[in-house]
Amino acid sequence: MVIELQNVALTYQSPNGEVEALKEISFDMEEGEFVSIVGPSGCGKSTLLSLIAGLEQPSGGTVLVDGEAVSGPSQKIGFMPQRDQLFEWRSIWGNVTLGLEIRHQNTPERQAHVRELLNRYGLAGFADKSPAQLSGGMRQRCALIRTLATDPHILLLDEPFSALDYQTRLSVSADISQIIRQEHKTALLVTHDISEAISMSDRIVVLSGRPAVVKAVHDMGHLRPLTPMQRRNAPDFRTYFNLIWEELDVNG
Ligand code: ADP
Ligand code: MG
Numbered sequence: 001m002v003i004e005l006q007n008v009a010l011t012y013q014s015p016n017g018e019v020e021a022l023k024e025i026s027f028d029m030e031e032g033e034f035v036s037i038v039g040p041s042g043c044g045k046s047t048l049l050s051l052i053a054g055l056e057q058p059s060g061g062t063v064l065v066d067g068e069a070v071s072g073p074s075q076k077i078g079f080m081p082q083r084d085q086l087f088e089w090r091s092i093w094g095n096v097t098l099g100l101e102i103r104h105q106n107t108p109e110r111q112a113h114v115r116e117l118l119n120r121y122g123l124a125g126f127a128d129k130s131p132a133q134l135s136g137g138m139r140q141r142c143a144l145i146r147t148l149a150t151d152p153h154i155l156l157l158d159e160p161f162s163a164l165d166y167q168t169r170l171s172v173s174a175d176i177s178q179i180i181r182q183e184h185k186t187a188l189l190v191t192h193d194i195s196e197a198i199s200m201s202d203r204i205v206v207l208s209g210r211p212a213v214v215k216a217v218h219d220m221g222h223l224r225p226l227t228p229m230q231r232r233n234a235p236d237f238r239t240y241f242n243l244i245w246e247e248l249d250v251n252g
Contacts, residue, residue, distance in 0.1 A: 001028045001029065001030060001064070001067070002029050002030060002031050002033075002065065002066060002153075002154060002186045003028065003029040003052060003063075003064070003065055003154065003186070003188070004028045004029075004062075004063075004064040004067075005025050005026055005027055005028070005048075005051075005052075005061070005062075005063055005064075006026055006061050006062045006064075007024050007025070007026055007060060007061035007062075008022055008024070008025040008026070008048075008051060008058045008060065008061035008062070008063055009022055009023050009024060009025070009058060009059050009060035009061055009211075010022045010044070010047055010051060010056060010058050010059050010060075011059045012047075019210075020210070020211040021043075021044035021047045021210060021211060021212065022044045022047055022048060022051075022058075022211060022212050023211035023212065023213050024060075024061070024213055025048065025061070025207075025212060025213065025214055026061075026214065027205055027214060027217065029186055029188065030186075031186055032184055032185075032186055033186055033187075033202050033203065034177065034180065034181070034186075034187045034189070034200060034201045034202045034203075035187070035188050035189070035201055035202065035203045035204070035205060036188075036189045036190075036191055036196075036197035036200060036201040036203075036204045036205070037188065037189070037190045037191075037204075037205045037207060038190075038191060038192065038193075038194060038197050038204060038205075038206055038207070038244060038248065039192075039206065039207030039208070039209075039212060039215075039248070040192075040207075040208075040209045040210075040248060041192060042209075042210055043207050043208065043209050043210045043212045044207065044210055044211065044212040045158075045190040045207065045212075046158055046190065048190075048212075049079075049156045049158055049188065049190060051063050051070070052065065052070065052077070052154075052156060052188065053070075053073060053077050053079060053156055054070045054071065054072045054073045054074055054077075055073065065077070065154065075103075075150060075151075075152065076152055076153055076154055077152050077154045077155075077156060078147040078148065078150065078152030078154070078155050078156070078185075079147065079155075079156050079157075079158070080143060080144060080147050080155060080156070080157040080158070080160045081143075081158055081160065082158055082159050082160065082162055082163065083163050084131075084139045084140055084142065084143040084163075085143065086131035086139055086142060086143065086146075087131070088130060088131055088132055089130075090130075090131075091127065091128050091129065091130060092118075092123065092126050092127050092128070092129050092130070092131065092134070092142055093127040093128065095131065095142060095146055096114055096117075096118065096142055096145045096146045096149055097110075097111065097114055097146075097149060098146060099146055099147070099149050099150045100114070100149055100150060103150060105150065110149065110150075110151075113149070113151070114145065114149045115127075117145045117148055117149070118145060121141055121145065121179060122141075123138065123141060123142065123145070126138065136164050136165075136168045136172065137168060137171060137172045137175060140160070140161070140164075140172045140175075140176060141175065141176070141179070143160070144176055144179060144180075148183060148185075152185075153185060153186060154185065154186045154187070154188070155180060155185045155186070155187040155188070156187075156188050156190075157187065157188070157189040157190065158190045159190055159191055159192065160176070160189075161173055161176075161191075161193075161196065162191075162192075169193075169196070170229075170232075173196050173199065173200060173228060174199070174227065174228035174229055177199075177200040177228055178227070178228075189201065194240075194241055194244050194245060194248070195232065195237075195241065197244070198220065198223075198231060198232075198237055198240050198241060198244075199228035199229075199231045199232050199237075200228055201220060202219070202220055202221050202224060203217060203218065203219050203220060203221070204217070204218045204220065204240075204244065205217050206218070206244055206247045206248065215247055216243075216244075216247050218240060218243070218244065220240070223236065
Protein backbone atom coordinates (compact mmCIF):
# COMPACT_ATOMS: atom_id res chain seq x y z
CA MET A 1 0.00 0.00 0.00
CA VAL A 2 1.19 3.50 -0.80
CA ILE A 3 -0.97 5.23 1.79
CA GLU A 4 -2.54 3.63 4.86
CA LEU A 5 -4.65 5.47 7.39
CA GLN A 6 -5.56 3.48 10.49
CA ASN A 7 -8.07 4.97 12.95
CA VAL A 8 -6.63 8.41 12.39
CA ALA A 9 -7.88 11.17 14.68
CA LEU A 10 -6.86 14.79 14.96
CA THR A 11 -8.00 17.30 17.54
CA TYR A 12 -6.67 20.85 17.16
CA GLN A 13 -5.77 22.78 20.30
CA SER A 14 -6.78 26.39 19.82
CA PRO A 15 -7.06 29.38 22.18
CA ASN A 16 -10.84 28.88 22.16
CA GLY A 17 -10.56 25.23 23.13
CA GLU A 18 -10.32 21.97 21.29
CA VAL A 19 -11.57 21.39 17.74
CA GLU A 20 -12.12 17.74 16.95
CA ALA A 21 -11.51 17.62 13.20
CA LEU A 22 -11.04 13.92 12.39
CA LYS A 23 -12.28 10.88 14.24
CA GLU A 24 -11.27 7.32 13.37
CA ILE A 25 -10.50 7.66 9.67
CA SER A 26 -9.29 4.46 8.00
CA PHE A 27 -8.61 3.81 4.33
CA ASP A 28 -5.80 2.61 2.05
CA MET A 29 -4.51 3.59 -1.37
CA GLU A 30 -2.71 1.38 -3.84
CA GLU A 31 0.05 2.42 -6.21
CA GLY A 32 -1.36 4.30 -9.19
CA GLU A 33 -4.81 4.70 -7.69
CA PHE A 34 -6.81 7.93 -7.99
CA VAL A 35 -8.97 8.50 -4.92
CA SER A 36 -11.25 11.45 -4.23
CA ILE A 37 -12.44 12.66 -0.87
CA VAL A 38 -15.73 14.50 -0.68
CA GLY A 39 -17.27 15.89 2.46
CA PRO A 40 -19.04 18.97 3.80
CA SER A 41 -17.08 22.18 4.12
CA GLY A 42 -15.06 22.35 7.35
CA CYS A 43 -15.27 18.59 8.01
CA GLY A 44 -11.49 18.04 7.98
CA LYS A 45 -10.54 17.29 4.34
CA SER A 46 -7.54 19.65 4.22
CA THR A 47 -6.52 18.39 7.66
CA LEU A 48 -6.42 14.87 6.26
CA LEU A 49 -4.07 15.96 3.45
CA SER A 50 -1.86 17.83 5.99
CA LEU A 51 -1.47 14.59 7.95
CA ILE A 52 -0.43 12.61 4.88
CA ALA A 53 1.94 15.43 3.84
CA GLY A 54 3.53 15.33 7.30
CA LEU A 55 2.52 18.90 8.16
CA GLU A 56 0.40 17.78 11.11
CA GLN A 57 0.76 14.84 13.49
CA PRO A 58 -2.31 12.72 14.32
CA SER A 59 -3.59 12.78 17.89
CA GLY A 60 -4.61 9.14 17.42
CA GLY A 61 -4.05 6.28 14.99
CA THR A 62 -1.34 5.96 12.36
CA VAL A 63 -0.56 7.43 8.94
CA LEU A 64 1.75 5.30 6.80
CA VAL A 65 3.31 6.26 3.47
CA ASP A 66 5.09 3.39 1.69
CA GLY A 67 4.74 1.39 4.90
CA GLU A 68 6.50 3.95 7.10
CA ALA A 69 4.97 6.23 9.72
CA VAL A 70 4.91 9.82 8.45
CA SER A 71 7.15 12.01 10.60
CA GLY A 72 7.48 15.15 8.47
CA PRO A 73 7.38 16.51 4.91
CA SER A 74 8.82 14.15 2.30
CA GLN A 75 10.05 14.36 -1.26
CA LYS A 76 7.68 11.50 -2.09
CA ILE A 77 4.71 13.83 -1.89
CA GLY A 78 3.72 16.68 -4.20
CA PHE A 79 1.03 19.15 -3.25
CA MET A 80 -1.28 21.04 -5.60
CA PRO A 81 -3.06 23.86 -3.79
CA GLN A 82 -6.42 25.57 -4.23
CA ARG A 83 -5.10 28.35 -6.48
CA ASP A 84 -2.32 27.85 -9.01
CA GLN A 85 -0.02 30.20 -7.03
CA LEU A 86 2.11 31.05 -10.04
CA PHE A 87 4.33 34.08 -9.47
CA GLU A 88 3.64 36.82 -12.00
CA TRP A 89 7.17 38.23 -11.83
CA ARG A 90 8.66 34.91 -12.86
CA SER A 91 8.51 33.37 -16.33
CA ILE A 92 6.76 30.04 -16.81
CA TRP A 93 10.18 28.38 -16.72
CA GLY A 94 11.01 30.24 -13.51
CA ASN A 95 7.74 29.05 -12.02
CA VAL A 96 7.95 25.37 -12.97
CA THR A 97 11.53 25.10 -11.67
CA LEU A 98 10.81 26.97 -8.42
CA GLY A 99 10.41 23.78 -6.35
CA LEU A 100 13.76 22.52 -7.65
CA GLU A 101 15.42 25.82 -6.73
CA ILE A 102 13.99 25.78 -3.21
CA ARG A 103 15.22 22.22 -2.69
CA HIS A 104 18.62 22.99 -4.28
CA GLN A 105 17.91 20.36 -6.93
CA ASN A 106 18.03 22.55 -10.01
CA THR A 107 20.36 20.09 -11.77
CA PRO A 108 20.70 19.60 -15.55
CA GLU A 109 18.92 16.19 -15.25
CA ARG A 110 15.98 17.67 -13.38
CA GLN A 111 15.80 20.58 -15.81
CA ALA A 112 15.75 18.15 -18.73
CA HIS A 113 12.86 16.34 -17.06
CA VAL A 114 10.91 19.59 -16.67
CA ARG A 115 11.62 20.55 -20.28
CA GLU A 116 10.30 17.16 -21.35
CA LEU A 117 7.11 17.67 -19.32
CA LEU A 118 6.59 21.10 -20.89
CA ASN A 119 7.05 19.51 -24.32
CA ARG A 120 4.78 16.57 -23.64
CA TYR A 121 1.98 18.78 -22.38
CA GLY A 122 2.11 21.51 -25.01
CA LEU A 123 3.81 24.26 -23.04
CA ALA A 124 7.28 24.21 -24.60
CA GLY A 125 6.62 27.44 -26.51
CA PHE A 126 5.55 29.24 -23.34
CA ALA A 127 8.66 28.83 -21.18
CA ASP A 128 9.61 32.51 -21.54
CA LYS A 129 6.08 33.87 -21.20
CA SER A 130 4.62 35.21 -18.00
CA PRO A 131 1.70 33.51 -16.22
CA ALA A 132 -0.63 36.39 -17.20
CA GLN A 133 -0.20 35.42 -20.87
CA LEU A 134 -1.65 31.94 -20.28
CA SER A 135 -5.26 30.71 -20.15
CA GLY A 136 -6.69 29.35 -16.89
CA GLY A 137 -6.26 25.81 -18.17
CA MET A 138 -2.62 26.31 -19.14
CA ARG A 139 -1.88 27.86 -15.75
CA GLN A 140 -3.21 24.72 -14.06
CA ARG A 141 -0.97 22.58 -16.27
CA CYS A 142 1.99 24.71 -15.21
CA ALA A 143 1.06 24.31 -11.57
CA LEU A 144 0.92 20.54 -12.08
CA ILE A 145 4.25 20.47 -13.92
CA ARG A 146 5.83 22.50 -11.12
CA THR A 147 4.54 19.85 -8.70
CA LEU A 148 5.82 17.03 -10.93
CA ALA A 149 9.25 18.65 -11.31
CA THR A 150 10.56 17.24 -8.03
CA ASP A 151 9.29 13.80 -9.10
CA PRO A 152 6.96 12.92 -6.22
CA HIS A 153 5.13 9.63 -6.64
CA ILE A 154 2.12 10.75 -4.63
CA LEU A 155 0.07 13.82 -5.49
CA LEU A 156 -2.23 15.55 -3.01
CA LEU A 157 -4.70 17.94 -4.62
CA ASP A 158 -6.74 20.26 -2.40
CA GLU A 159 -9.72 21.59 -4.38
CA PRO A 160 -7.34 22.61 -7.17
CA PHE A 161 -10.05 23.75 -9.59
CA SER A 162 -12.27 25.75 -7.27
CA ALA A 163 -11.09 29.12 -8.60
CA LEU A 164 -12.08 28.22 -12.19
CA ASP A 165 -15.43 28.86 -13.85
CA TYR A 166 -17.62 25.86 -14.62
CA GLN A 167 -16.73 25.41 -18.33
CA THR A 168 -12.99 25.73 -17.70
CA ARG A 169 -13.28 23.34 -14.77
CA LEU A 170 -14.73 20.61 -16.98
CA SER A 171 -11.87 20.64 -19.46
CA VAL A 172 -9.10 21.37 -16.94
CA SER A 173 -10.12 18.54 -14.61
CA ALA A 174 -10.19 16.12 -17.57
CA ASP A 175 -6.80 17.39 -18.72
CA ILE A 176 -5.17 17.18 -15.30
CA SER A 177 -6.50 13.69 -14.56
CA GLN A 178 -5.17 12.45 -17.91
CA ILE A 179 -1.69 13.83 -17.14
CA ILE A 180 -1.71 12.28 -13.66
CA ARG A 181 -2.61 8.86 -15.09
CA GLN A 182 -0.09 9.16 -17.90
CA GLU A 183 2.65 9.94 -15.38
CA HIS A 184 1.54 6.92 -13.26
CA LYS A 185 1.13 8.91 -10.06
CA THR A 186 -0.93 7.92 -7.03
CA ALA A 187 -3.35 10.79 -6.45
CA LEU A 188 -5.61 11.92 -3.63
CA LEU A 189 -8.02 14.70 -4.60
CA VAL A 190 -10.13 16.70 -2.18
CA THR A 191 -13.17 18.26 -3.78
CA HIS A 192 -16.65 19.41 -2.85
CA ASP A 193 -17.77 18.79 -6.45
CA ILE A 194 -19.41 15.35 -6.65
CA SER A 195 -19.36 15.29 -10.49
CA GLU A 196 -15.67 16.06 -10.51
CA ALA A 197 -14.99 13.20 -8.10
CA ILE A 198 -16.98 10.73 -10.21
CA SER A 199 -15.40 11.87 -13.44
CA MET A 200 -11.80 11.57 -12.18
CA SER A 201 -11.48 8.81 -9.58
CA ASP A 202 -11.13 5.07 -9.15
CA ARG A 203 -12.64 5.35 -5.68
CA ILE A 204 -14.55 7.98 -3.72
CA VAL A 205 -14.39 8.32 0.06
CA VAL A 206 -17.35 10.22 1.51
CA LEU A 207 -16.71 11.92 4.85
CA SER A 208 -19.34 12.96 7.38
CA GLY A 209 -19.60 16.39 8.96
CA ARG A 210 -17.04 17.30 11.62
CA PRO A 211 -15.58 15.37 13.38
CA ALA A 212 -15.17 13.46 10.15
CA VAL A 213 -15.65 9.71 9.92
CA VAL A 214 -15.73 7.69 6.71
CA LYS A 215 -19.37 7.53 5.78
CA ALA A 216 -19.13 5.53 2.56
CA VAL A 217 -16.61 4.33 -0.01
CA HIS A 218 -17.57 3.92 -3.66
CA ASP A 219 -15.50 1.82 -6.01
CA MET A 220 -15.58 3.18 -9.55
CA GLY A 221 -12.85 0.90 -10.91
CA HIS A 222 -15.12 -0.29 -13.72
CA LEU A 223 -15.22 3.28 -15.10
CA ARG A 224 -11.43 3.42 -15.40
CA PRO A 225 -11.32 2.86 -19.19
CA LEU A 226 -13.57 5.90 -19.72
CA THR A 227 -12.30 9.47 -20.01
CA PRO A 228 -13.70 12.03 -17.54
CA MET A 229 -15.97 13.41 -20.27
CA GLN A 230 -17.26 9.93 -21.19
CA ARG A 231 -17.94 9.23 -17.53
CA ARG A 232 -20.08 12.31 -17.24
CA ASN A 233 -22.30 10.81 -19.96
CA ALA A 234 -22.26 7.23 -18.61
CA PRO A 235 -25.55 5.80 -17.28
CA ASP A 236 -23.90 5.14 -13.88
CA PHE A 237 -23.04 8.78 -13.43
CA ARG A 238 -26.42 9.96 -12.17
CA THR A 239 -26.83 6.92 -9.93
CA TYR A 240 -23.55 7.65 -8.14
CA PHE A 241 -24.28 11.35 -8.06
CA ASN A 242 -27.64 10.86 -6.34
CA LEU A 243 -26.21 8.34 -3.91
CA ILE A 244 -23.33 10.59 -2.81
CA TRP A 245 -25.58 13.64 -2.74
CA GLU A 246 -27.82 11.88 -0.22
CA GLU A 247 -24.86 10.69 1.84
CA LEU A 248 -23.54 14.24 2.06
CA ASP A 249 -26.92 15.72 2.86
CA VAL A 250 -28.01 13.49 5.73
CA ASN A 251 -25.32 14.47 8.22
CA GLY A 252 -24.92 17.92 6.72
P1 ADP B 1 -12.12 21.30 5.15
O1 ADP B 1 -10.86 21.27 4.35
O2 ADP B 1 -12.91 20.02 5.07
O3 ADP B 1 -13.01 22.46 4.81
P2 ADP B 1 -10.32 21.72 7.42
O4 ADP B 1 -9.54 20.47 7.45
O5 ADP B 1 -9.68 22.91 6.82
O6 ADP B 1 -11.75 21.44 6.71
O7 ADP B 1 -10.76 22.09 8.89
C1 ADP B 1 -11.48 21.20 9.75
C2 ADP B 1 -11.84 21.90 11.03
O8 ADP B 1 -10.68 22.16 11.79
C3 ADP B 1 -12.51 23.25 10.83
O9 ADP B 1 -13.51 23.40 11.83
C4 ADP B 1 -11.39 24.23 11.01
O10 ADP B 1 -11.89 25.46 11.47
C5 ADP B 1 -10.54 23.55 12.05
N1 ADP B 1 -9.11 23.88 11.90
C6 ADP B 1 -8.36 23.76 10.78
N2 ADP B 1 -7.07 24.10 11.01
C7 ADP B 1 -7.02 24.46 12.32
C8 ADP B 1 -5.96 24.93 13.18
N3 ADP B 1 -4.70 25.06 12.74
N4 ADP B 1 -6.29 25.22 14.48
C9 ADP B 1 -7.55 25.05 14.94
N5 ADP B 1 -8.59 24.61 14.18
C10 ADP B 1 -8.33 24.33 12.89
MG1 MG C 1 -10.13 22.55 2.85
